[in-house]
Every structure is written in C-alpha cells, then in structure tokens.
Amino acid sequence: MTQLSIHGYGDDLTINGIRLGDLSPADHESIEKEKGGRNYNPLENVVVSHVKDSSTLICRKPSSDETRAYIEEELIDGLCCYSAVNQGQLNQTIVDAVVHHLTVDKLPTVPRSIRHKYMAAFLLAVTGITGMDRVVPKVAGVEAPDLMFKIARRWGYRVKGIPQNEAIIVAANGNFHGRSMTAISMSDDPDSRNDFGPFVPGIEMVPFNDIDALKTLFEQKGDKIAAFLVEPIQGEAGVIVPDDTYFPQVAELCKKHNILLAMDEVQTGFGRTGANFAHQLFNVKPDLLGCGKAAGGGILPVSFVAGRDDVVGVLTPGSEGSTFGGYPLAAVVSVYAIKVLVDQKLAENARTRGAQLMQHFEDIKSEFPDKIKEIRGRGLLTAFEMFDAPYLDGHKVSLGLLKNGVYAKETHHSTVRLAPALTIQAWQIDNIAEAIRGVVKEL
Numbered sequence: 001m002t003q004l005s006i007h008g009y010g011d012d013l014t015i016n017g018i019r020l021g022d023l024s025p026a027d028h029e030s031i032e033k034e035k036g037g038r039n040y041n042p043l044e045n046v047v048v049s050h051v052k053d054s055s056t057l058i059c060r061k062p063s064s065d066e067t068r069a070y071i072e073e074e075l076i077d078g079l080c081c082y083s084a085v086n087q088g089q090l091n092q093t094i095v096d097a098v099v100h101h102l103t104v105d106k107l108p109t110v111p112r113s114i115r116h117k118y119m120a121a122f123l124l125a126v127t128g129i130t131g132m133d134r135v136v137p138k139v140a141g142v143e144a145p146d147l148m149f150k151i152a153r154r155w156g157y158r159v160k161g162i163p164q165n166e167a168i169i170v171a172a173n174g175n176f177h178g179r180s181m182t183a184i185s186m187s188d189d190p191d192s193r194n195d196f197g198p199f200v201p202g203i204e205m206v207p208f209n210d211i212d213a214l215k216t217l218f219e220q221k222g223d224k225i226a227a228f229l230v231e232p233i234q235g236e237a238g239v240i241v242p243d244d245t246y247f248p249q250v251a252e253l254c255k256k257h258n259i260l261l262a263m264d265e266v267q268t269g270f271g272r273t274g275a276n277f278a279h280q281l282f283n284v285k286p287d288l289l290g291c292g293k294a295a296g297g298g299i300l301p302v303s304f305v306a307g308r309d310d311v312v313g314v315l316t317p318g319s320e321g322s323t324f325g326g327y328p329l330a331a332v333v334s335v336y337a338i339k340v341l342v343d344q345k346l347a348e349n350a351r352t353r354g355a356q357l358m359q360h361f362e363d364i365k366s367e368f369p370d371k372i373k374e375i376r377g378r379g380l381l382t383a384f385e386m387f388d389a390p391y392l393d394g395h396k397v398s399l400g401l402l403k404n405g406v407y408a409k410e411t412h413h414s415t416v417r418l419a420p421a422l423t424i425q426a427w428q429i430d431n432i433a434e435a436i437r438g439v440v441k442e443l
C-alpha cells in the first residue's frame with residue numbers, strides 16, 4: 001500500500017517529507033516536468049508564492065546565494081489569470097463572503113437534484129446583471145461555449161425546424177473557446193487540434209470581422225445554421241477588436257436568417273472591456289451569452305450560459321447538468337463577484353485605467369515606431385503588436401518584463417497582452433508602462 005504523509009499549511013505544507021518552503025524554482029520545475037502533463041510551458045525561473053495586494057504577487061526567483069533556495073520579489077500582475085481576477089486578487093468582499101458563508105452560515109455542498117436556497121440568489125443576480133431571462137450554471141469557462149453549442153443545436157431542431165443531425169454552428173477564424181473536443185473542433189489553431197481528431201461535425205468557419213463572408217455563408221446555408229458562436233473581441237488571438245459596425249450588422253443578419261447570436265464573453269465579460277459585457281460596447285444583445293473566469297471572482301471556477309427564455313427554454317431535465325455547477329459555494333461566490341463588479345464600478349475603472357494604459361502604449365509606439373506595429377484594446381483588455389522580426393520577440397519581452405517586476409505573457413510571436421485587475425491603481429499602470437518602455441528599448 002502507498003504510504004503518503006501530508007501535513008502543514010502554506011510553506012509548511014509537506015508531502016512525504018518534501019516541504020514547499022524548501023523548494024527552489026528549479027525544484028518546482030523538475031517536479032512539474034517529471035510528474036505533470038507537460039501541457040504548459042510556464043515562464044522560466046519564477047514561482048508565484050502569494051498575494052501582496054490586489055494587483056501584486058510575491059514570487060520566488062533563483063538565489064545567487066547558495067544558502068537560500070530562492071529570493072522573493074514583487075510582481076505586478078499584468079494578466080490577472082487571463083481575466084479571471086478582474087475583481088483583484090483576494091478581493092476582500094468576496095473572501096469575507098466565502099469565509100462567512102462557510103463558517104457562520106454552514107454552507108452545504110449538495111447537487112442540483114435537491115433545491116438549495118443560494119440558487120435563487122445566483123439566478124436573481126445573474127439575470128439582473130446580464131438582462132437575460134434564464135441562466136444555467138457551469139464550472140469551467142470552456143463549458144459555456146460548449147453548452148451554447150448544445151443549446152443552439154437543440155433550438156435549431158426543435159424551434160427553427162432544421163432536419164435532425166444537420167444543424168450547423170458557425171465560428172470565427174482565430175477564435176479561442178477553450179480545450180474541450182467541441183471547442184477545438186471550432187478552432188483553427190494547429191497546436192490545439194493536431195492528432196485530436198476526429199472532430200465534432202457541423203461547424204463552418206468564417207473570417208472574424210468580415211460581414212460579407214458571413215452574409216455569403218448565411219445566404220448559402222442559412223436554413224441549416226443554428227447559431228453564430230463568436231467572441232465580441234478575440235482575446236487569445238491577441239486582442240482583435242472588430243469594427244464598430246460589425247456586430248450591429250451581424251445581429252441584423254442573424255435576425256434576418258433566424259440564426260442565434262451566441263457570444264462567448266468568458267474573457268471579455270465582467271467589466272474587462274469597459275462595459276459590464278463587451279456586447280454592450282457594440283449595442284447588440286446576444287440570444288445566448290457565455291461567461292466564465294471573473295464570474296467566479298478569481299476565487300472559484302464558475303461559468304454560466306444566460307439567454308432568452310425561448311432559447312435556453314429548450315433544455316429539459318436530464319438534457320444538461322453539472323455536479324458543481326451552481327452548488328452553494330459557487331452560487332455565493334458568483335453573487336459576490338457580481339456585487340463587486342457593480343459596487344466597485346469595475347467597468348468604469350477599466351475605462352479610466354485602460355485609457356491611461358493605451359496612452360502609454362501610444363507614447364511608446366511614437367518613441368519606437370520601427371518596433372511597435374500596432375496597439376489594440378478596449379478597457380483593460382489591451383495588447384501591443386511588434387513588427388515581424390526575429391529580434392522583436394514577444395517571449396523575450398515577457399522575460400524582460402518579469403525581470404522588471406511585471407507579469408505579462410506574449411500571445412503568438414510578436415504580440416504582448418496586458419490585462420491587469422480592474423481594481424489596479426494609476427501608479428501601477430505607470431509602473432507597467434515604464435517596464436514595457438525599458439524592455440522595448442533594449443530589443
């Protein structure tokens with residue numbers, strides 16, 4: 001029988017005699033390489049330890065002094081877990097709510113087959129913030145587009161009258177909807193797809209932000225198309241912002257052909273782009289809305305699909321479900337994630353601090369016009385793209401920023417995305433910009 005001894009907390013957490021506080025960055029790396037799935041390639045020589053404040057992490061780096069396993073440094077969190085921590089690390093309101101409900105209110109863990117009282121709070125808060133009729137709670141972000149895909153197919157058969165097994169879902173080139181089989185079936189990224197086929201059928205791709213391509217496809221195959229499933233701004237693709245006229249035209253086309261507009265706001269929702277939800281920037285209302293990440297306040301994985309009564313209404317008992325989707329703790333956390341979004345005016349702060357960061361980007365672009373090709377963003381979902389040259393390497397920028405106390409990560413070769421917490425302070429934005437300026441200068 002395997003002998004396993006586990007005790008202690010934090011740095012004293014010890015597994016079979018190996019104490020976390022004694023491990024160097026190289027030790028962490030070798031344990032991950034030896035025992036992990038090797039499906040990530042994290043930044044080298046740095047291990048995050050704990051939170052200092054809502055936008056600052058304490059990380060461990062290699063020590064030059066042989067008596068210590070590491071040194072500790074501050075790191076401004078320029079990514080906030082890919083927008084899962086819009087409310088800031090360890091947001092006090094959310095932490096207090098969790099601790100209170102677990103210790104004082106004795107929060108139970110029960111499945112959906114028995115009613116619990118916090119579901120009502122969840123449904124009221126989510127329909128309130130989204131303006132949608134119905135909501136289905138899920139867990140991981142990827143489950144939101146997955147469920148929109150399923151609902152759209154069933155709506156296509158039961159309401160639109162598409163012949164059985166012939167429904168088409170349209171997705172946009174360059175999208176990122178997650179890593180499930182359905183999500184990668186919609187992807188055109190070879191790294192996500194290679195050797196994972198066969199893929200889910202019934203998917204057609206169109207270029208993003210190309211209304212003519214969508215129009216042509218809808219005219220050719222509209223009778224069998226159930227939904228256009230799309231991000232309002234493509235995050236993982238490198239913050240690709242469509243023209244202001246694109247989504248109003250998309251919404252009109254969808255209406256004309258009786259096709260659902262299903263928006264994946266897993267990354268753009270919860271204030272990130274300067275509106276509570278990015279579709280509001282374009283004055284459209286989707287029929288289905290998928291959220292994740294910051295829906296869990298940076299504390300728990302929480303996602304959901306919200307939508308129109310007659311669309312989400314195609315679900316029936318047994319057709320959909322999730323053990324942890326909307327369980328009491330998730331329900332409480334998401335209610336408080338929404339409370340913080342509203343009370344702490346996160347969308348407004350994203351607009352103000354986003355404008356400040358974009359102004360810095362403009363200045364850096366003017367200073368280095370031969371290096372910075374384009375800057376893009378809405379609210380605090382921002383990126384700068386460098387020209388295509390080997391020395392203008394996004395990974396080098398990420399490593400340089402790390403040395404200068406900022407955590408950011410390249411997407412693709414030459415784009416660097418910055419998406420800090422929406423609670424970030426003006427001086428921290430200035431520090432991020434100063435670090436970027438210094439690193440770009442050295443390239």
Ligand SMILES: Cc1ncc(COP(=O)(O)O)c(C=O)c1O
Pocket residue numbers: 082140141142143145176177178179231235236264265266267268292293
């Ligand atoms: C638009 C979008 N959809 C879905 C996902 C998947 O979310 P998760 O990684 O939590 O499953 C992401 C993650 O980056 C995303 O950006």
